[in-house]
Each structure stands twice: as structure tokens, then as C-alpha cells.
Amino acid sequence: MKRCVIFSLAEDTDEMKALLDTLGVRVMREFVQRRERPHKASFLGPGKIDEVFQELEELEIDLIVVSGVLRPSQHHFLEMKFQKECVDRPGVILRIFADHAHTPEAIAQVTLAKLRYELPFLREWIHKAKSKNRPGFLAGGGYATDVYFEHAKTHARRIEQGLLELSRQREITRRKRREKGYSLVSLAGYTNAGKSALMNKLCESDVLVNDRLFSTLSTTTRKVKGIKGTILMTDTVGFIKDLPPDLVNAFNSTLEEIFYADLILLVLDASEDEEIINQKLATSLSVLQPRVENRTIAVIGNKVDLLSQGRMESVTAAVKKTIGDYELFMTSAKSEEGLDRLRERIAKVRNFDCEISATIPMTNESYSLLSRLRSISEVQEQVVGKSSRIFIRCRREDMDRIIGWLGTVGAMNTTGRSIASNGTSEQARDSTGSEGAPLP
Numbered sequence: 001m002k003r004c005v006i007f008s009l010a011e012d013t014d015e016m017k018a019l020l021d022t023l024g025v026r027v028m029r030e031f032v033q034r035r036e037r038p039h040k041a042s043f044l045g046p047g048k049i050d051e052v053f054q055e056l057e058e059l060e061i062d063l064i065v066v067s068g069v070l071r072p073s074q075h076h077f078l079e080m081k082f083q084k085e086c087v088d089r090p091g092v093i094l095r096i097f098a099d100h101a102h103t104p105e106a107i108a109q110v111t112l113a114k115l116r117y118e119l120p121f122l123r124e125w126i127h128k129a130k131s132k133n134r135p136g137f138l139a140g141g142g143y144a145t146d147v148y149f150e151h152a153k154t155h156a157r158r159i160e161q162g163l164l165e166l167s168r169q170r171e172i173t174r175r176k177r178r179e180k181g182y183s184l185v186s187l188a189g190y191t192n193a194g195k196s197a198l199m200n201k202l203c204e205s206d207v208l209v210n211d212r213l214f215s216t217l218s219t220t221t222r223k224v225k226g227i228k229g230t231i232l233m234t235d236t237v238g239f240i241k242d243l244p245p246d247l248v249n250a251f252n253s254t255l256e257e258i259f260y261a262d263l264i265l266l267v268l269d270a271s272e273d274e275e276i277i278n279q280k281l282a283t284s285l286s287v288l289q290p291r292v293e294n295r296t297i298a299v300i301g302n303k304v305d306l307l308s309q310g311r312m313e314s315v316t317a318a319v320k321k322t323i324g325d326y327e328l329f330m331t332s333a334k335s336e337e338g339l340d341r342l343r344e345r346i347a348k349v350r351n352f353d354c355e356i357s358a359t360i361p362m363t364n365e366s367y368s369l370l371s372r373l374r375s376i377s378e379v380q381e382q383v384v385g386k387s388s389r390i391f392i393r394c395r396r397e398d399m400d401r402i403i404g405w406l407g408t409v410g411a412m413n414t415t416g417r418s419i420a421s422n423g424t425s426e427q428a429r430d431s432t433g434s435e436g437a438p439l440p
């Protein structure tokens, strides 16, 4: 196990420690210097650097972790001064992503983010022309660094093109799903909030749930169970504060799966301190809001099994204050509390605002049509002698094609109508001239 020390400008290093725990790095000491801003040349101030230097002589460590974002010149200074590999917060996050990336797409995305992240540091080393002194990776002289720099740029461009193609393919898949009448719901939110655990409960799926950060990097889409019609749910990568912009951009094709859903479930861990909840909520909203346009966001306060009644009330009140008009659902993926209410909300994305009734003969063709209809609409059936009377609730855009399909299996007395959200009929459309019964 690698050992490190942390340099920080704030007392609260909990999240950095959780990141390092996920990465499998042991923290030997923390050096905190409260400052408004990092020192321009050395991150910590020169006095503190000298003090740390003395102390590090006694301590065996493999790397220095900076709980912040380093400029290339600061990075260069710290590595030269301490002769140790030095990693900042984006660097730590990138290493976790690299460890957890298993699908070809995730590997390509992480590689691209890593290349983009490293380029400014490489430029600095070339500029200083002292790379032969560099400890850790990429040591080996100015010439090698130069060659690596050029190679990295070409490599990054090639990956970018591959990812663009993947993004296009994802768009096609999304379009096909919509054409089939499927609705899409995505899970978004801070890492470790319980997105995958919720997905497993709602979809009876088996995706990885783990107490470490960024367990999920690639995207999984499954059908939501217990709801009529096909609603697909997508679980994907979580957010974190100060996510390196290179990483956000590299993961664009994955993040698009969140942004383009009909309903976005923004999950938070309701068992944390209210201040932390609000910070994480703000981070998640800052990623989502600029990209989601007019899509609906509902906030999910998860892990309520860990809350007392009193805490539940105060957390609910605090979250409501932050989220304004967004709906809030308090749930537990563990005890399943609140999941029925959440399912009811998810079911509403289907937006079934039309109803069709028809009488169909009980033939094999009718049965295969019925099973197709059940994937895009809500179907109820009453057997009347040798025929079936069916009542269908569907989306307005599917009404004509459903009536067409019913015609091909010999349906009689087919009636279609739009209904307002309160269930009253807005306009009737009778394809056979006879009045259809309202849905039971």
C-alpha cells in the first residue's frame, strides 16, 4: 500500500481521505495551513514548506497529495523540493477513474482526460528542461519528455474522434428507444449517494454497489419493474466537487445519458450533515442545470433508514429550501421506504394522454400485438365471448400507429381520444364511426 502526506489549506480533508481510501493510499500525516489562497509558487507558504521539509525527513512516504488544484509551476516546485511524486486533487480523482474503468468507452474517456490533464505539466517540465531530475513517472530526460508530449497530443486527438463516434451511436440508440415509445429516466448525483443501489431495487438489476467512491463509471440501462409500459432507467458516473473539467469533457458521451432523459432523479445521501448535503446538492445542480434545458429534475433523499424521525424532518426542510420548486422524494434503497411513491412518480413520465378502445379477435396475431402494445402503453383486457375488448392508454404521438396496428389484426369498433390530465375527454376520434367506452 502506498503512503502519502496531505497538504491542505482547509481543516476539512474528509473527502480527500475518502478519495485516498478508495485509491488504496494510506495517509501518514496532514499538513494544514489556513490561507485564503494557495501560495503562488509553492501552494503552502515558504515557511510552512520548510517546516514540512524537516518533518518529512523522518517519515517514509511515496507521494505528496495536495488537496487542491496545482498549477504546473507549483507542481514542478514541490516535486523538485521534496523529490517525491506529487499529485493534486484532480490527479487523485483521475487515478481512481483509471482504476475503475473497465469498459472500452470508460478506458478511452479516462485515458483522454489523463492525457489532457498531464499536458500542461509536461509543458512545464519541458520549459524548465530539468526533467531528468524528476522523481516518479516520466523521468528520463528532456528528449524523452518532448517525444512523449507530441505523442500524447496525437493520441488525445485520436481518442477524441473515437469518443465522438460513440456519442453519435448513443444518440442513435436514444432516438430508437424514443421511436419505440420508451421513456427514459436517469439517475444522477454525488458519488456514493446510492444511485446504483436504487437502480437495483427499482429495476431488479445487479449493478455494482460499493461504499467506495466512483464505483460506477460506465452506463447501465435497465427496464423499471412494477410499472406498465417500458420505462428505461440509466445509472452512470457520479459527481464530485471541483471535478476536473478535462474529466467532465472526456465523459461527455456518458453524461449525455443523464442529460437527455425525460426525468432526471438527482440522488443525495440524506444521512449526511445538512451542510454537506447542501454543498453536494449545489455541486450536482451546477453540473445538471446548464445542460438539462426543460427536462424535469426530481430530487431523491436516499438512505432515510439511517435517519431518526426528527432528523428526517429537519433534513427534508433543509433540502426543500435549497431545491425550490423541484419535487422531493425521501427513500431508502435498503429498507425500500418511499420506493412506491417514487415508482408512481416515475410512471408519470409516460405521459399517457390518450385512450383507445377496440374489440379484437383472439388470434395469435392479436396476442403478439398485445405484448408489443404493453411495452409502450397500458393495456387492459376484457374477454367477451370469442373476442377481447381492450382499453389502451398511450402517448398522443403513438395513437395513430396503434390504431393502424389494431386494423391489421381485424379490430372492430376502434375509438381513440385525447384525455386531459384530469381524465376528461378533450376530443374524440372514432376510426370506425362507433362510440368507444371510456377506460374503466
Ligand SMILES: Nc1nc2c(ncn2[C@@H]2O[C@H](COP(=O)(O)OP(=O)(O)OP(=O)(O)O)[C@@H](O)[C@H]2O)c(=O)[nH]1
Binding pocket: 190, 191, 192, 193, 194, 195, 196, 197, 198, 208, 209, 210, 211, 212, 213, 214, 215, 216, 217, 236, 237, 238, 239, 302, 303, 304, 305, 306, 331, 332, 333, 334, 335
Ligand atoms: N443504509 C443505507 N445504505 C445505502 C442505501 N443506498 C445505498 N447505500 C450504501 O451506500 C453505498 C454507496 O451505494 P452505491 O449505490 O454504490 O452509490 P452510487 O451513488 O452508485 O455511487 P458511485 O457509483 O460510486 O457514484 C453502498 O455501501 C450502499 O450499500 C440506503 O438506502 N441505506
Ligand SMILES: [Mg+2]
Binding pocket: 195, 196, 197, 208, 209, 215, 216, 236
Ligand atoms: Mg454507482
